[in-house]
Structures are given as C-alpha cells and as structure tokens.
Amino acid sequence: MTSLEIWLTAIALAMDSFTVALAGGLILKRIRLRHFFTMAFFFGLFQAIMPLLGWLGSLYFHRFIEHYDHWIAFAILVFLGVKMIREGIKGDEEHQFDPTRFLTVLTLSLAVSIDALAVGISFTCIGLTTLQQILFPLFAIGIASFVFAFGGSFIGCLLGSKLKFPMEPFGGLVLIILGIKILCEHLA
Numbered sequence: 001m002t003s004l005e006i007w008l009t010a011i012a013l014a015m016d017s018f019t020v021a022l023a024g025g026l027i028l029k030r031i032r033l034r035h036f037f038t039m040a041f042f043f044g045l046f047q048a049i050m051p052l053l054g055w056l057g058s059l060y061f062h063r064f065i066e067h068y069d070h071w072i073a074f075a076i077l078v079f080l081g082v083k084m085i086r087e088g089i090k091g092d093e094e095h096q097f098d099p100t101r102f103l104t105v106l107t108l109s110l111a112v113s114i115d116a117l118a119v120g121i122s123f124t125c126i127g128l129t130t131l132q133q134i135l136f137p138l139f140a141i142g143i144a145s146f147v148f149a150f151g152g153s154f155i156g157c158l159l160g161s162k163l164k165f166p167m168e169p170f171g172g173l174v175l176i177i178l179g180i181k182i183l184c185e186h187l188a
Contacts, residue, residue: 084171
C-alpha cells in the first residue's frame with residue numbers, strides 16, 4: 001500500500017466524521033474550541049482504533065463482523081438522528097439534543113468508525129501482517145479524521161450561528177441519511 005493510497009483511504013474514512021461533526025456543529029450556537037477538539041479527538045481515536053481491532057480480529061471474526069457492521073452503524077445513526085429530530089421539534093431548550101455530551105460523542109464516534117473496522121480486516125487481506133506495517137495507516141486515518149471532524153464542527157457551528165431556526169431536525173436528517181448510505185453501500 002503506497003503512501004498516497006493510505007492517505008486516500010484515510011480521507012475517505014474521514015468523510016463520515018466530517019459529515020457527522022458538521023451536523024453536530026450546526027446545533028451549537030457558539031464556537032467552543034474545547035467541544036470541537038473533544039469531538040475531533042474521539043472521532044480520530046475511534047477511526048484509528050477500529051482498523052487495529054479489525055486487523056487483530058480478522059483471523060478469527062472476519063466472517064461474523066462483515067455481515068453485521070453496516071446494520072450496527074445504521075441503527076446507531078438512525079436512533080441518534082430520530083432523537084435529534086424529536087428533540088428539535090419539541091423546541092424545549094432544556095431537552096435539546098446535545099452533541100457535546102460525552103456519551104453522545106462516544107456513540108457518534110463508534111457509529112462513524114464501524115467502516116474502519118472493515119478497513120482493518122482488509123489490511124490483513126492485502127498482506128499487512130505486522131503491527132509495524134499498519135502503524136502509519138492507523139496514524140494517517142486518525143489524523144485525517146481528527147482534522148476533518150474539527151473542520152466539520154467548526155464550519156457547522158459558523159453556519160448554525162447564522163441560521164435562526166432550530167438545526168436539530170436538519171442534523172438528525174443528516175445522520176439518518178448517512179446511516180442509510182452506509183447500509184445501502186454494504187447491501188449493494
């Protein structure tokens with residue numbers, strides 16, 4: 001795997017992080033770098049850890065994981081999307097979807113990184129058989145996801161602060177569409 005192929009893979013995986021972070025940023029009304037950093041850190045971390053787990057488990061669990069990973073990502077994203085839409089429609093400030101909650105960030109990080117698990121499995125299939133061989137791809141995937149998630153949440157927050165209507169329903173719709181996209185790609 002060449003450096004270019006590694007970076008292209010990393011950027012492709014980071015696109016889901018960007019989209020979800022953008023949706024989360026739309027909901028935020030004020031720029032808080034701490035929230036952006038937290039979301040970006042966990043998105044990057046999960047995107048780097050999942051290929052490692054996929055690589056480690058590929059010898060034993062390959063045939064089990066590949067049949068369900070897309071359903072898990074779909075269910076998580078649709079659940080969170082519906083929750084965002086319902087809470088946005090309620091309009092109750094006290095119960096609005098909060099993309100900065102730690103559990104929400106972890107759940108979103110897991111949902112967007114499930115595809116990375118399959119990438120880790122593919123590392124074994126293309127002959128990356130030692131930890132030393134996958135360290136650079138893991139690093140590239142983590143960095144790309146961090147940068148894209150940070151940028152997505154920042155851009156989303158800038159756009160969301162200029163819009164005067166609740167963005168939770170829109171963000172929820174984005175998550176649902178992303179879940180459907182993941183499901184369709186794997187079923188096709």
